[in-house]
Amino acid sequence: MAKGDRGTTTRGRQTTARPRRSGAAGAAEPELVQLLTPDGERVEKVTGPDGTEYTVDFTDEEYRGLYRDLVMVRKLDAEATALQRQGELGIWASLLGQEAAQVGSGRALRTQDMAFPTYREHGVLYCRGIDPIMPLGLFRGVDQGGWDPNEFKFGTYTIVIGAQTLHATGYAMGITMDGKTGGDDGEAVIAYFGDGATSQGDVNEAFVWAGVFNAPMVFFCQNNQYAISEPLERQTRIPLYRRADGFGFPGIRVDGNDVLATYAVTRAALDNARHGQGPTLIEAYTYRMGAHTTSDDPTRYRIASEVEAWQAKDPIARVRAFVEKQQIADADFFAEIDEEARREAVRLRERVLAMPDPEPVTLFDHVYANGSPLLDSQREQFSRYMESFEGSAH
Numbered sequence: 001m002a003k004g005d006r007g008t009t010t011r012g013r014q015t016t017a018r019p020r021r022s023g024a025a026g027a028a029e030p031e032l033v034q035l036l037t038p039d040g041e042r043v044e045k046v047t048g049p050d051g052t053e054y055t056v057d058f059t060d061e062e063y064r065g066l067y068r069d070l071v072m073v074r075k076l077d078a079e080a081t082a083l084q085r086q087g088e089l090g091i092w093a094s095l096l097g098q099e100a101a102q103v104g105s106g107r108a109l110r111t112q113d114m115a116f117p118t119y120r121e122h123g124v125l126y127c128r129g130i131d132p133i134m135p136l137g138l139f140r141g142v143d144q145g146g147w148d149p150n151e152f153k154f155g156t157y158t159i160v161i162g163a164q165t166l167h168a169t170g171y172a173m174g175i176t177m178d179g180k181t182g183g184d185d186g187e188a189v190i191a192y193f194g195d196g197a198t199s200q201g202d203v204n205e206a207f208v209w210a211g212v213f214n215a216p217m218v219f220f221c222q223n224n225q226y227a228i229s230e231p232l233e234r235q236t237r238i239p240l241y242r243r244a245d246g247f248g249f250p251g252i253r254v255d256g257n258d259v260l261a262t263y264a265v266t267r268a269a270l271d272n273a274r275h276g277q278g279p280t281l282i283e284a285y286t287y288r289m290g291a292h293t294t295s296d297d298p299t300r301y302r303i304a305s306e307v308e309a310w311q312a313k314d315p316i317a318r319v320r321a322f323v324e325k326q327q328i329a330d331a332d333f334f335a336e337i338d339e340e341a342r343r344e345a346v347r348l349r350e351r352v353l354a355m356p357d358p359e360p361v362t363l364f365d366h367v368y369a370n371g372s373p374l375l376d377s378q379r380e381q382f383s384r385y386m387e388s389f390e391g392s393a394h
Helices: 060-083 101-107 122-127 134-140 163-177 195-199 203-213 240-247 259-275 305-313 315-325 332-353 360-364 373-387
Strands: 009-017 020-022 027-029 045-046 113-116 189-194 218-224 251-255 280-285
Touching: 009 360, 020 122, 045 332, 060 101, 060 122, 060 134, 060 259, 060 315, 060 332, 101 122, 101 218, 101 259, 101 315, 113 163, 122 134, 134 218, 134 332, 163 189, 163 203, 163 218, 189 195, 189 259, 195 203, 195 218, 195 240, 203 218, 203 240, 218 240, 240 251, 259 280, 360 373
Parallel strands: 009 045, 113 189, 189 218, 218 280, 251 280
Antiparallel strands: 020 027
């Protein structure tokens, strides 16, 4: 039991994931796993529909660490958005509102697990120990935004919607063929995608292959309610997690604004995968507080009252409320975290502005690991073309 579990929490109470009532009309909220309410009240255990018990056992330091991660990720994301608005990045896909889904699942990964992201998993990237500057080179257009996936066990950003789920499934099938599953030290794979991607053929094909071959996979869907501009009700007639039934593996919906529940559910799914129990679909029920990307205007397709309702479920505010109630952290701690995040954002900005423009010929550097005669010929032709402008007014 974590040392910080005391005071006014609901520890000791065990609940079952079920629809909850809210609003004047008493409309049912979605059935989901939740361990930390929007008011910062802690639930000891939640039993999922299949009987699995979800809980966490963190120390005070671990709770403080989760809060730090959430604040840091949000601040760095906000700085990147500001850089784009000031013309320093070509585009940016913000994770505002989805921090808990990403930090919770990212911290649930073990060192040997492999993650396949979209283009919005800045929080998972942070949890995997990758320098936050790395994706900004891609969005600034000065490099390919690359890092070594094998070093960090984290694939490069994927722009094509849903394509990474097939990559992840193939990788997971390979893990099984290599005999790297079946025990506590086994490997597992997680693939991230949004609610809109569930309508893509690639994602459904990945479900088929993962289910048939019992791949050690976790499909992690961040349901942020909008596929760019299309609301969820125009994407599906049933909850997304229930789609897993048709492919022969379990699905579970978790409160994606609850970092504790997201951690617990993801950890359990990954453990099942690494022990050879096949894939799981997790639907992290969350909300995109900002635009789909900085080229999007969400005011054209959603109303302000909806955004305000989700602001009351803010993932960072609920963790802060919890640690304050538990006296795990004081005002000095929060001030220190805010100052640290501010310094890191300033440092990120300085590093982005200092990025050198690449020489055009470097476009050919990383096409093939060992080069090719055709590529060498193209590089030579391009170099001569660029040299033809030297000394001209162009």
